[in-house]
Amino acid sequence: MTQLPGLLDTEAIRKDFPLLDRVVHDGKKIVYLDSAATSQKPRQVLDALNAYYERHNANVHRGVYTVAEEATALYEGARDKVAAFINAPSRDEVIFTKNASESLNLVANMLGWADEPYRVDHETEIVITEMEHHSNIVPWQLLSQRTGAKLKWFGLTDDGRLDLSNIDELITEKTKVVSFTLVSNLLGTVNPVETIVRRAQEVGALVCIDASQAAPHMVLDVQALQADFVAFTGHKMCAPTGIGVLWGRQELLEDLPPFLGGGEMIETVSMHSSTYAPAPHKFEAGTPPIAQAVGLGAAVDYLSAIGMENIQRHEHAITEYAVKRLQEVPDLRIIGPTTAEDRGAAISFVLGDIHPHDVGQVLDEEGIAVRVGHHCARPVCLRYGIPATTRASFYLYSTPAEVDALVAGLEHVRNFFG
Incomplete structure (x- = not known):
């Protein structure tokens, strides 16, 4: 069995x-x-979900009976856990959504409806990157089309990094918001946050970070990032589907308008007008994803007990080993950084002229589950002249033996297609 420095006790974790x-x-x-598409769920999260539905199932915030108060305490307790997990200055800066896509759409719509100085309009510019997940492209395209704002983006280098050579020309005095991924879901690239944030701050632009591929894998400190908004999703970090998070700076959440209207997000309602509750409830209209939030809280407990530094160390070792082993496969080309430096645990590749869907199907026959396609990052595939990729992604439960199984499976693929 291959031994690597920094590995977790995966035998215990996998149980x-x-x-x-x-x-x-x-x-x-x-x-x-x-796992970059969705992580598996530990028993501790499954047990928390079952306990909620079996013992505490009620709507939150308005009920005065025992079970409703228990449900509210669990839901708001999950907010406390998330706030601590990301080092938020205030629990009221943590907004629950259904996923990171909704979080990013929430930011885009808030800025489109905002008053000055935050309003995005035809005189302003939005900057994103070519490596974004569609969830951090399409909302900004929609906002640009609706308001007339100009959409601009950072390009990519041949080795899968952001091309920052023209950063001063891209981020200018007209830039209203810069939105980018912390870790690419296709390339695995970890982006230079400090450089981009510094330039955005120089021109007074807001910064929104998609941390969907970061929150499960590394320490996520929103204060250290110095961004204005950070979005991530629960289902990639051991939590259920249907729960996401948007963190925003308190003063921004106080000033920006809500995107969705309905129950719970109001203070008073008359037939003529309404006033709104303070954040975070201002942005959580209707019955929220209560059980899912409880599950997210349990996932945060689980990951925190292991330690995000330990998880990051484990994944770095696995990724370093996987990059090395994959480069031993004939005709295999990694799309993205070919070292473990500043890269996450998702590795996308093409294997000769074999279509990724065929690669994935043959691997599946060997019991190996990988993702194939453009991974909701089609502009990246267009940039590198490929129709799609095969992506293997690792997590705290991944082992060197699974990397070896992948490499053996790829040899089987090559033999199968002759």
């Missing part, structure tokens, strides 16, 4: 994840390498 014991295709034990 917490029931799905990792599944047997598929002729008795083969699943090799799950698609």
